[in-house]
Amino acid sequence: MTKLPFHKYQGTGNDFVLLDDRQQQFNGADYRLVRHLCDRRRGIGADGLILLRNHPDFDFEMVYFNADGHVGSMCGNGGRCTVAFARYLGVIEEKTRFLAADGNHEAHLDADGTVHLRMQDVLGQQQIDEMGIFVDTGSPHIVRFLPASTLAELNVVAEGRAIRNSGLFREKGTNVNFVEAPATAGQPWQVRTYERGVEDETLSCGTGVTAVALAASRRGATSPVRLRTPGGDLQVAFARRADGSFTQIYLSGPAVRVFGGEITV
Helix, strand or coil: CCEEEEEEEEECCEEEEEEECCCCCCCCCCHHHHHHHHCCCCCCCCCEEEEEEEECCEEEEEEEEECCCCECCCCHHHHHHHHHHHHHHCCCCCEEEEEECCEEEEEEECCCCEEEEECCCECCCEEECCCEEEEECCCEEEEEECCCCCCCCCCHHHHHHHHHCCHHHHHHCCEEEEEECCCCCCCCEEEEEEECCCCEEECCCHHHHHHHHHHHHHHCCCCCEEEEECCEEEEEEEEECCCCCEEEEEEEEECEEEEEEEEEC
């Protein structure tokens, strides 16, 4: 039995266990341990676990695990929280360049704690029958637009799980975002997300709202797009090319340290 120091962060309600693993002592192959730490009843509780590690070519490397214990793809809110954690540790100051599952990222922090994370360029979008629009923002996402005043009552878990497990996406599955357009111009797009790996609705999803913002551009949304999740507000800025691809994509929002401590494992 050993004591493991940890930190808990959240970005618009999307919460993570963060570990300073610059000495690379944490066994990331132990998926049962990762799952235990993310367990909300028997562990610390989180939507995912993130290791901050040294890297010879970057300020740091972010290694992300889903709550099910397995290595995940890119996590936007997790990336923003990792940037805030890196500053807390003194690894960076206001700007950074780091490595994640989908490649290198840049980010900068405002004085109020807002983290602006540059996402990877997105080549395009694909309409998948009645399911919605598929967008890969470092993690796969389906974006489904709903009629007005229907999002609040939607059974996100049931509807999202059915799409997530569709044979079209095979064993890897997909994340699913349900979206309601603003009633008046200037108001935020409403978003609720079912996340694979967590296998539940989460309060917010960074790669998800990024996918929503890009898909919403087909419906008249212009950069920057404001988005409201159950956990809070985020903003996505982008430049759209003539060929329909997107570049200069920035996900912006708060990243907050909740508490830290030690857990016996």
